[in-house]
Every structure is written in C-alpha cells, then in structure tokens.
Amino acid sequence: MLTQLLQGFTLLGEEWVLWLLIALSVFSVGVMLERLVFFLTNRLSGTEELAQRLAEGDADFARQAVDGKRGIEAAVVREALNATDRGPEAVEEVIAGTMARERLRYDAWLSVLGTLGNNAPFIGLFGTVLGIIRAFHDLAMADPSAKGGASVVMSGISGALVATAVGLAVAIPAVVAYNFFQRWLKRLSSSATALSHAWQSHLKSSAEKQKAA
Template sequence: MNPADVAQGALPIGEVSLWHMFWQAHFIVKLVMLGLTAASVWSWAIIIDKELLFSRTRRQMNDFEDTFWSGQSLEELYRSLAAGMPTGMAALFVAAMREWKRSFEGTGRSIASLPQRIDKVLDVSIQREMERLESKLLVLATIGSSAPFIGLFGTVWGIMTSFRSIAASKNTSLAVVAPGIAEALFATAIGLVAAVPAVIAYNKYQAEAAKAQARLEGFADEFSSILSRQIDERMAA
C-alpha cells in the first residue's frame, strides 16, 4: 500500500463521523457493531416492557389488597375475579379459593388435608407469578455481561487491521493509524452503550421481583391462615 494513497484516503477531521467510522470499519468490526446495536435495541425493548409490567403489577396488588381487606365477602370477590385472567395476588386468591370450593362441593377430597393442599396451590401460584415477572431478565444479564467483551473483540480486530496497514505502508504516521483505531474504539463504545443500561435494569428489576415475591408470600401466609381458621371452625361444628 502506498503511503500517499493512505494519506489521501484518510478523512479530514471535520468529516470523521460515527457513520463514516462504521462504513470505513473492517467487515468483522461492522458485524460486531451491528450485533451490539441489535442487542442494545433488544435490551431497551425488554426494559420498557418490564417497567410497564412491574408498574402494572404494583398497581394491581395495591388495588387487590384494598378490596380484599375492605370486608367484602370472599365468595363475592372470588366470583368477580374468577371470570377473568387474574394476576399477582388475585391469581393466588383465585387458585386457593378454587381448591377450597372443590373440597366442599362433594368431590370426595379430605377436609383434613385441605390446608396442605391450599399451601401447595399457593406455592405453585407464587412460582408461576415469579416466572412471569422474571422472564427475559436473563437476557439483560447476558447482554450486560457479554457486550463489553464482544465490543472489545471488535476493538482488538480493528487495531490488528490498523497494524497490518502500518506494516504494509511502512508508515507510522498518525494519519495512517488514527482512523483504524478510532473505528476499533467505536466498537467498544457501542458495547458499553449496550451493557450499562442492561446491567442497571437487571439489578433494578431483580430487586423489584424480590419485593413482589415478598408481598406475594406475605399475602399467601395471611390468606392461608384465614382459610385454616375457617376449616377448623367447620370441622368443629
């Protein structure tokens, strides 16, 4: 490669833009950049979806607790919720009440083992709700942990390409080295742009999920105690 041609092909400082750096990058570096950009878009889609989901879940839990502790009949509350697709605490309530009603409607099930069955139903319902809340969080963790290294791979590849250009041109001028290094570092920057929001969002929503699980488990314990007292009263009558 002729050093004069390299110097002529170098972009003026005013024309060095992110778009130009992308198009001037090596094919492998372009693939890295495109992959990291796609990962960033994917992570932001998950972040927006999770923000809406957790916000809706908190609101539904608050509304259900207000209704549940308002003194409304359990039968009326069950009828109003069973017709729909309840989530959160409402899903736990409907599942436990369904098991309760089956045991008292002549299905032949033992009343003595009903508290254990209700506890089991509540545990399964909590597990299902947590799977719904925690779905795709692993994607955020994967992007957050791997994106910087993928970007670093693009950087290393770009720097190797720059060194090969230096060896071919036998010219160590900054005009020869700088464009390739800038393109390479651009890959690292994209990796960080993809990783940082994903890591922050993963930690945030893991904490939100833990809070939601604590509230679900607390309600399950309280509701199980309420049903256990009613079972004891019925068996004593």
C-alpha cells in the first residue's frame, strides 16, 4: 500500500516541481525588490560630517540631522542623544539595544533569500530524479515491439534535467542578493557604530574634564 502510494507520487514527474520553482523565483524577486527599497529609504547621508559634529559635542546639529530620518544610523544617534542625561553607561546600553533592534528590521526576509539559495538546487534535483523515474517507467510500460524506446528515455531525461537547471537559476540570484544585502547591512552597522563611538568619546572626555575641574 505504502509502496504503491509512493510510486504513484514519484510518477507525477518533474512538472509540478518546475511550477514550484517558478513560484519561488517570483517570490524571491519580490523579496529582493522589497529589501532594495527598504535599504534605499533607510539610510542616512552626511555621516562623516555628523560624526565630526558628534565628537565635538554639537547635539543640536545631530538632532536636526536625524530628525524624521529612518534607518539604523539615525536611530542609534537619536536614541544615544535621548539617553545622554542618564550617563555614559546608559548611553552605551541604549546604543547596543538600538543596534540589535534595528538589525532585525534589516535582516527581515534576508533569511528567505539565504534559504532559497541553499535549497533551490536540491528542489531542482528532486524534480530531476522524479523525471528520470517517470522516464524509465514509461520505457518499461512501452510496447517492446515499438521503435524509439531509447529516444523516449532520452527525451524524458533531458526534460527532467530542466528542473535542475531551473533550480540553479533560482538559487544563484538569491545567493548573490543575500550576500549583497548582508554586505550593505554590515556597512550601515559599521557607520552606526562609528557615529555612536563619536558621541561616546565626547561624553567620556566631558566627564573627565568635569572630574579634573
């Protein structure tokens, strides 16, 4: 019973796997476009000047620079400025929490691209195996006196290999996009860290001056 059920499933061939891969490809492209728009609309310009002003203690300029802005850099600066009255240690904790929270927003959906990049080739290979099984089954069920048995098998196998090719076609762009966005996120995180360090260095130097006085 179980063997017959599994055999019936394998004889479905690779066509449904191809449709699945096409659907995954469309979904993958949608994720890429959504993440691209998100990254482009959640970045901060003029970070070098902002870092310099933060190191100089120009809080008013920094507040204006991040006012109404979104993204990890703006969020870190804004939260650090808001926590200034609570002391340097509180600022450090707030920065760490803000960085972790913002990274989750940037990481959203990127795991989907990573998963597709890792598993789409195996889905395609699965479709190829199903197609080959069906090709040999069709050969076994064919009339022995009929001609062209080998060509039938070759035609079935070539069609089955399409699933592997489609799987790779889905995986390669997903992997490229995943690595691209991860590098982009790393650069933004480094920029946010540099901005936070600029403000923290100002706070520490100010505290030391107050102690010396």
